[in-house]
Every structure is written in structure tokens, then in C-alpha cells.
Amino acid sequence: MNKVNNLIVDLNKFKNRPNTLQVAVYGKYNHGKSSLLNVLVHKDIFKVADIRETVEIKRFNSNNITWIDTPGLDADIRRGDDDEAHKILTESDCLLFVHSVAEGELDNKEREFLKDRYKFNQNIAIILTQIDQVKDIDEIRIKIRNQLNFAIKPMSIIAVSSTRAKHANHNIQQKSNIEELNRLIIKEQKSFLENRDKEIEKKKRVIKQEIRTQKDKLYEKKDRVNQEITTLKKELDSDIQNIKNLF
Ligand SMILES: Nc1nc2c(ncn2[C@@H]2O[C@H](COP(=O)(O)OP(=O)(O)OP(=O)(O)O)[C@@H](O)[C@H]2O)c(=O)[nH]1
Ligand SMILES: [Mg+2]
Numbered sequence: 001m002n003k004v005n006n007l008i009v010d011l012n013k014f015k016n017r018p019n020t021l022q023v024a025v026y027g028k029y030n031h032g033k034s035s036l037l038n039v040l041v042h043k044d045i046f047k048v049a050d051i052r053e054t055v056e057i058k059r060f061n062s063n064n065i066t067w068i069d070t071p072g073l074d075a076d077i078r079r080g081d082d083d084e085a086h087k088i089l090t091e092s093d094c095l096l097f098v099h100s101v102a103e104g105e106l107d108n109k110e111r112e113f114l115k116d117r118y119k120f121n122q123n124i125a126i127i128l129t130q131i132d133q134v135k136d137i138d139e140i141r142i143k144i145r146n147q148l149n150f151a152i153k154p155m156s157i158i159a160v161s162s163t164r165a166k167h168a169n170h171n172i173q174q175k176s177n178i179e180e181l182n183r184l185i186i187k188e189q190k191s192f193l194e195n196r197d198k199e200i201e202k203k204k205r206v207i208k209q210e211i212r213t214q215k216d217k218l219y220e221k222k223d224r225v226n227q228e229i230t231t232l233k234k235e236l237d238s239d240i241q242n243i244k245n246l247f
Contacts, residue, residue, distance in 0.1 A: 004210050011203045019196065020066045021189045024088045025127075027098035028110065029053075029072020032129035035162040036098060037067050039178055040185070057088060065189065068092060073113065089117065094188045095124045096181075101140050101159070102133040106147050115150050125184060128159040131177070156184060 025033035034046035034053065037060075045060045046069045047053050058069045070088050089095065097114060099106060106114070117124055128144065131137045137159050148155055164176035 001214065004207060004214065007203070007207045007210060011200070011207065014203060015200060018066060019193075020061060020064050021094060021185075021192045022066045022068060022092045023094045023096065023185060023188075024068035024070060024092035025096045025098050026070050026088070027073055028100075028103075028107075031072070031098045031100040031103070032162055033072070033096075033098045034069050036096070036127065036129060036160065037069055039162045039165040039176075040182070041067055065185070073109070089122065093123060093192050094185070095122055096127045097124050098127050098129055099144070100130040100133070101128050101137065102130045105140070105143050111147055114148065114155075118151050118155070123188070125156040125158060125181075127181065128157060130161060130163070131159045132161040132163050158184065 025037055027033055030050065030053075034048045037046045038044050038048065041060060041062050043062075045067075046058060055071050057071070060067045060069075068088055068091075095117070097110075097117075099110060114124065114126075126144070126148070128137070128141065134140060141157060141159060145154075145157060148157075158177065158181045160177045160181055161175070162178075164172050165178040167173055167176075
């Protein structure tokens with residue numbers, strides 16, 4: 001029954017995992033990760049600055065989503081920051097890889113990082129930020145799409161502007177493209193919840209099947225033992241008869 005116990009422990013562990021979608025931002029420092037999260041949660045929760053700002057992982061829950069801010073990738077100071085941010089990669093259900101188009105195309109480190117995560121099947125969307133800073137977003141988007149040619153299943157690319165999203169003018173807000181990103185996150189959340197329920201049902205089915213298998217094995221063993229008892233009894237009866245016959 002050890003296997004069944006282990007499966008039950010695994011099921012309970014899975015059930016106890018947070019039932020909120022874990023959305024993390026990741027990318028180079030100063031590319032607008034914290035600003036983007038503030039826009040998505042409609043509150044200035046995460047610190048923003050034009051120097052390297054976020055130095056530790058910060059979480060905030062809203063709308064059944066856990067938003068996770070991370071220190072920038074490839075920062076000059078505090079080597080440990082990158083390692084800490086890497087830990088988040090295994091925890092998050094949806095990774096928003098932030099790249100500011102003001103910096104042009106992806107650099108080698110960003111591309112290598114994305115290649116690596118793609119290999120591990122990480123659920124990633126590329127978020128091009130600060131689109132208010134460039135004239136031709138389509139041109140840079142095409143270039144970046146070409147840089148992601150290692151991905152057989154094309155990665156989602158959404159180009160946004162956090163500055164525009166916070167603008168008082170509605171028309172400018174519309175041009176921030178934050179709605180497109182919101183729609184993607186809502187879709188992710190829906191499939192996360194569906195998959196979670198499906199996964200729990202699957203784990204329960206495996207446990208039931210294992211219990212059935214163990215039960216069948218025990219019945220087989222019982223039959224075998226009964227068979228052996230019958231044979232032994234017959235032998236014993238025969239021996240007794242033989243002894244009786246001697247007298
Ligand atoms: N023009 C423009 N500037 C932006 C936009 N988003 C962020 N910024 C500015 O970019 C700078 C860096 O923004 P942050 O959100 O702090 O960047 P970050 O990626 O969190 O940086 P670290 O925490 O240091 O890793 C700040 O001065 C922001 O005001 C945008 O959409 N447009
Ligand atoms: Mg930050």
C-alpha cells in the first residue's frame with residue numbers, strides 16, 4: 001500500500017498548491033517590468049525608477065492572480081539577484097518576458113534565456129514595452145519575431161506602453177494595448193483553473209486504479225494460498241490414511 005500512500009500524499013500536495021495563477025515578469029533591468037505590473041493591478045504596488053530598482057522578488061495578489069515582480073536579468077550589481085529571479089521560473093504558471101523596444105532587438109543573453117525556457121516548455125509571452133518610445137513598432141516586432149525563429153510553436157508577442165495606459169486621455173490609453181495583454185492573462189487563468197481540476201481528477205483516477213490493482217493482487221494471493229492449503233490438506237489426509245492402513 002506504500003505506492004497508494006505516496007500517490008495520496010502527492011494529490012494532497014497538488015491540492016494545497018496556490019489556486020491562483022502565478023504571473024511573473026522577467027527580463028533585463030529598467031525595461032519596465034514593475035511599471036507593467038502596476039498597470040495590470042491598477043495600483044502603484046511595485047517600485048519604479050530609472051535606475052536599477054527591484055532587488056528582491058515581490059508578490060501581490062489581486063483578482064485571483066499572484067503577480068510576481070523580479071529583479072532584472074543581467075544586472076551589474078549583486079550577483080545573487082539573478083539566481084533569486086531564476087527560482088521564480090519554476091514557480092510561475094505564466095512568464096511575461098519584458099523587453100523594451102527602446103533598446104532595439106533582443107541581445108544574446110535575452111535570446112539565450114528564451115531559447116532555454118522554450119526548451120523547458122515554459123509558458124512564456126514576450127511583452128514588448130515602451131512602444132511610445134519608437135516610431136515603427138511593426139518593424140521592430142518583425143525583427144524580434146525573426147530572432148525567436150527557434151520556437152516551432154510561435155510565442156505570443158504583445159507590444160504595450162505602461163505610460164500610455166496611465167494617461168488620462170482615453171484615446172491614448174487605448175493605444176497602450178494593455179487590453180490585449182489583459183485578454184491573454186484571462187485566457188491563461190481560465191485554462192489554468194480547468195487544467196488544475198483536470199489534473200486533480202487524473203490523479204484521483206490513478207489512485208483508484210492502483211487500489212484496484214493492489215486488491216486484485218491480494219485476491220490472487222488469497223486464491224494461491226487457498227490452493228496450497230487444499231493441496232496440503234489432501235496430502236495430510238492421504239498420509240493419515242496411510243498411517244491408519246498400517247494398523
Ligand atoms: N516611456 C516609457 N517609459 C517607461 C515605460 N514603462 C516604464 N518606463 C520607465 O522605465 C524606467 C524603468 O521602469 P521600471 O518599471 O522600474 O523597470 P524594471 O524593469 O522594473 O527595472 P528594475 O526593477 O530595475 O529591474 C522608469 O523610469 C519608468 O518610468 C513605458 O511604457 N514608456
Ligand atoms: Mg522593477
